[in-house]
Amino acid sequence: MIPYQKMTKEELLKEQAVLQSAYKEFQGRGLKLDMSRGKPAPNQLDLSMGMLDVLTSQDVLACEDGLDARNYGLLDGIPEAKELYAEILEVSPDEVIIGGNSSLNMMYDTIVRAMQFGFVDSPRPWKDEKTVKCLCPVPGYDRHFAISELFGIEMINVPMTPAGPDMDLVEKLAAEDESIKFIWCVPMYSNPQGITYSDETVARFASMKTAAPDFKIIWDNAYCVHHLTDTPDRLMNLMDACKKQGTEDRVFIFASMSKISFPGAGIAAMAATKHNLDFVKQQMSIQTIGFDKIKQLRHVKYFKNIDGVKAHMQKHREILEPKFNAVLKKLDEEIKPLEIAEWHAPNGGYFISLDTMDGCAKRVVGLCKEAGAVMTGAGATYPYGKDPQDRNIRIAPTYPSVSELDQAMELFCLCVRLASVEKLLSEMN
Amino acid sequence: MIPYQKMTKEELLKEQAVLQSAYKEFQGRGLKLDMSRGKPAPNQLDLSMGMLDVLTSQDVLACEDGLDARNYGLLDGIPEAKELYAEILEVSPDEVIIGGNSSLNMMYDTIVRAMQFGFVDSPRPWKDEKTVKCLCPVPGYDRHFAISELFGIEMINVPMTPAGPDMDLVEKLAAEDESIKFIWCVPMYSNPQGITYSDETVARFASMKTAAPDFKIIWDNAYCVHHLTDTPDRLMNLMDACKKQGTEDRVFIFASMSKISFPGAGIAAMAATKHNLDFVKQQMSIQTIGFDKIKQLRHVKYFKNIDGVKAHMQKHREILEPKFNAVLKKLDEEIKPLEIAEWHAPNGGYFISLDTMDGCAKRVVGLCKEAGAVMTGAGATYPYGKDPQDRNIRIAPTYPSVSELDQAMELFCLCVRLASVEKLLSEMN
Numbered sequence: 001m002i003p004y005q006k007m008t009k010e011e012l013l014k015e016q017a018v019l020q021s022a023y024k025e026f027q028g029r030g031l032k033l034d035m036s037r038g039k040p041a042p043n044q045l046d047l048s049m050g051m052l053d054v055l056t057s058q059d060v061l062a063c064e065d066g067l068d069a070r071n072y073g074l075l076d077g078i079p080e081a082k083e084l085y086a087e088i089l090e091v092s093p094d095e096v097i098i099g100g101n102s103s104l105n106m107m108y109d110t111i112v113r114a115m116q117f118g119f120v121d122s123p124r125p126w127k128d129e130k131t132v133k134c135l136c137p138v139p140g141y142d143r144h145f146a147i148s149e150l151f152g153i154e155m156i157n158v159p160m161t162p163a164g165p166d167m168d169l170v171e172k173l174a175a176e177d178e179s180i181k182f183i184w185c186v187p188m189y190s191n192p193q194g195i196t197y198s199d200e201t202v203a204r205f206a207s208m209k210t211a212a213p214d215f216k217i218i219w220d221n222a223y224c225v226h227h228l229t230d231t232p233d234r235l236m237n238l239m240d241a242c243k244k245q246g247t248e249d250r251v252f253i254f255a256s257m258s259k260i261s262f263p264g265a266g267i268a269a270m271a272a273t274k275h276n277l278d279f280v281k282q283q284m285s286i287q288t289i290g291f292d293k294i295k296q297l298r299h300v301k302y303f304k305n306i307d308g309v310k311a312h313m314q315k316h317r318e319i320l321e322p323k324f325n326a327v328l329k330k331l332d333e334e335i336k337p338l339e340i341a342e343w344h345a346p347n348g349g350y351f352i353s354l355d356t357m358d359g360c361a362k363r364v365v366g367l368c369k370e371a372g373a374v375m376t377g378a379g380a381t382y383p384y385g386k387d388p389q390d391r392n393i394r395i396a397p398t399y400p401s402v403s404e405l406d407q408a409m410e411l412f413c414l415c416v417r418l419a420s421v422e423k424l425l426s427e428m429n
Numbered sequence: 430m431i432p433y434q435k436m437t438k439e440e441l442l443k444e445q446a447v448l449q450s451a452y453k454e455f456q457g458r459g460l461k462l463d464m465s466r467g468k469p470a471p472n473q474l475d476l477s478m479g480m481l482d483v484l485t486s487q488d489v490l491a492c493e494d495g496l497d498a499r500n501y502g503l504l505d506g507i508p509e510a511k512e513l514y515a516e517i518l519e520v521s522p523d524e525v526i527i528g529g530n531s532s533l534n535m536m537y538d539t540i541v542r543a544m545q546f547g548f549v550d551s552p553r554p555w556k557d558e559k560t561v562k563c564l565c566p567v568p569g570y571d572r573h574f575a576i577s578e579l580f581g582i583e584m585i586n587v588p589m590t591p592a593g594p595d596m597d598l599v600e601k602l603a604a605e606d607e608s609i610k611f612i613w614c615v616p617m618y619s620n621p622q623g624i625t626y627s628d629e630t631v632a633r634f635a636s637m638k639t640a641a642p643d644f645k646i647i648w649d650n651a652y653c654v655h656h657l658t659d660t661p662d663r664l665m666n667l668m669d670a671c672k673k674q675g676t677e678d679r680v681f682i683f684a685s686m687s688k689i690s691f692p693g694a695g696i697a698a699m700a701a702t703k704h705n706l707d708f709v710k711q712q713m714s715i716q717t718i719g720f721d722k723i724k725q726l727r728h729v730k731y732f733k734n735i736d737g738v739k740a741h742m743q744k745h746r747e748i749l750e751p752k753f754n755a756v757l758k759k760l761d762e763e764i765k766p767l768e769i770a771e772w773h774a775p776n777g778g779y780f781i782s783l784d785t786m787d788g789c790a791k792r793v794v795g796l797c798k799e800a801g802a803v804m805t806g807a808g809a810t811y812p813y814g815k816d817p818q819d820r821n822i823r824i825a826p827t828y829p830s831v832s833e834l835d836q837a838m839e840l841f842c843l844c845v846r847l848a849s850v851e852k853l854l855s856e857m858n
Binding site for chain 1: 466468469471474477478479480481482484485486488497498499500501502529530531533534537541544545556572575576579580687691692693694712715716717718719720721722723724
């Protein structure tokens with residue numbers, strides 16, 4: 001295999017004809033494959049079915065402090081759930097609020113509260129600021145960006161590097177513009193690239209100067225226990241790093257059990273300083289009397305502690321690792337020698353992200369769709385759905401079976417090749 | 430027993446001495462009673478324990494449309510939960526959104542969305558209005574008022590009558606002031622009085638003119654199946670009444686299972702026209718991927734349909750009716766002949782509300798507290814915690830046992846008598 005950029009026009013035309021014929025053959029297969037969203041596969045959900053048996057009508061549903069988990073009370077969660085999440089997030093239990101089923105909802109509520117009331121250290125509610133901006137490491141998570149967009153928060157792209165967001169740029173922007181109020185981060189096995197922020201990156205987040213006195217780091221630690229290899233990444237503890245610098249009020253950490261137990265039926269959590277949480281709870285106490293404590297109890301009874309969670313995640317890994325390997329193998333075999341795309345082989349998380357040559361991502365996703373494989377929309381990993389270089393594609397390998405993935409990736413690689421040849425040919429005209 | 434108002438000063442002084450000595454005796458008992466919040470009693474929670482057994486690891490958790498309830502999806506709830514709530518709320522399934530565990534949270538979110546985005550028929554987001562006001566039937570539910578207060582929404586008191594809010598006043602205010610955007614209603618077995626709105630009241634809500642084009646009726650139907658007698662009240666269907674008038678977009682109905690299954694671990698729902706809900710779902714889809722579908726499935730499997738819910742509520746009634754009767758019996762025996770307070774004997778709901786003579790409520794609640802019985806704070810049933818006549822006290826009889834209630838009510842009646850005597854004597858000086 002010759003790198004496409006070294007091919008002559010004639011070679012490219014020949015390659016294009018071969019690829020087109022292979023593509024036509026794929027179109028005839030009537031495939032229906034979906035690699036668009038980070039959904040666990042059914043056999044991953046089977047792993048948690050035992051959770052349905054840990055609380056029965058014969059059990060006493062009392063929390064460790066004696067409170068009846070069936071009745072009203074405990075705005076911020078049952079003590080044992082706070083302890084479990086404190087272990088997972090490496091903070092203290094009084095820095096944790098257990099929420100409903102969705103960390104996305106907790107992040108949304110956090111931004112809503114910021115707009116309406118500001119944070120504990122805000123000069124005024126964000127709605128009363130002339131402009132509110134946020135930093136968006138790109139590529140990133142589309143649902144984060146959608147929240148910013150809904151509230152008219154201006155998004156500023158910050159390129160990701162192999163060590164996390166470009167911290168030179170983050171530091172510069174945060175220091176000079178007081179309307180920049182926060183940054184969206186998925187610091188471990190980032191969505192979509194699977195990159196874990198380096199210790200230096202975390203330390204710089206802790207020590208950086210911010211023009212906004214109420215600058216916040218939205219630390220969406222969605223994949224903190226979602227390892228896929230024997231050599232997992234390690235994420236430095238942001239809260240500890242900030243405490244050393246006296247900047248701990250800028251930290252808001254989020255996580256959920258959606259990809260540990262059941263999507264939609266897990267429990268979500270948020271961690272921040274007591275100073276922050278006391279302010280938040282004033283408003284939360286008007287919003288609700290409390291979240292589902294029976295479900296909280298069910299999770300703690302099932303997992304027991306961090307070791308129980310880790311052992312459980314090992315079973316997820318056994319299902320997911322072959323899928324990630326299938327994707328990476330195809331990319332290595334079919335794409336790498338052609339030098340037409342780049343990607344990071346992640347040690348965990350839910351995604352693999354691929355950068356095509358500039359201007360090819362939409363075409364690749366379109367080609368895949370026409371032949372029966374749905375990918376995440378091109379551009380979705382960028383604010384406003386606009387990938388300025390039209391090159392990033394998110395691959396979600398978790399839901400399909402390995403054999404479906406093999407087919408889907410065969411098609412995907414074909415489409416990447418076809419789009420690349422088209423692009424190179426168009427540049428020759 | 431002579432009505433206090435007919436007593437001479439000497440008779441009142443003598444009565445006061447007797448009451449004071451009885452009160453002192455109560456203080457010596459070291460009581461610890463709580464009639465402050467509408468919490469179900471533990472044996473009510475026992476009624477729903479079977480719900481923990483209807484889904485086990487051996488069950489297939491598929492919804493009736495085939496979707497896996499364990500995975501992501503279905504923003505607005507599983508079809509069978511929407512059908513069940515459609516029956517309960519007397520609307521069609523496509524007029525229902527199933528939420529998380531808390532209808533309070535759904536109401537809060539509705540007001541937040543109104544502030545940020547307005548409703549589908551709003552000229553602009555409410556935050557961009559000069560003033561936003563709401564109508565508050567009083568006495569009413571403190572948590573409703575707290576939401577208005579948090580968002581700086583000006584509250585206007587509307588007195589309750591035995592047929593519901595004073596509709597002459599509601600119609601007048603809503604017609605003349607376009608900054609009045611909504612009204613908080615608990616239309617059936619109202620909190621705290623236990624009054625059900627009459628057909629005429631409901632019809633007038635449907636037909637009334639409103640200056641605000643986006644006026645909304647927040648219809649918190651919290652106690653729609655919470656009957657306590659063989660002759661339950663009947664609430665006219667507001668949605669149907671509005672459809673006849675072409676005003677159906679003003680209706681937002683809320684309910685939850687918190688006092689049917691488990692507080693905090695039930696499922697909440699909201700009903701409105703498809704026109705309204707389509708607009709709401711645009712914003713909801715940014716807030717969350719969906720709520721807990723396993724819990725939704727669990728509830729439907731357990732209750733099956735409206736008849737299952739009704740049979741279940743009959744069991745609640747068997748526990749609650751004697752408690753309400755105990756309260757009403759004491760009031761009839763100890764207070765009625767003295768003509769110092771008024772109340773409504775409700776056919777359902779969670780509360781009994783008592784109006785003392787003007788200026789006595791705070792004193793009564795204070796006296797109770799000093800002797801070991803916690804009542805809902807006086808004033809809590811009014812916006813800003815201010816009962817202009819200082820007379821309304823909410824009694825929550827559900828949590829204590831009948832024998833605790835007997836003691837608590839004995840003390841309560843004593844305190845009402847003592848405060849009344851004090852007031853009458855002070856007026857004589």
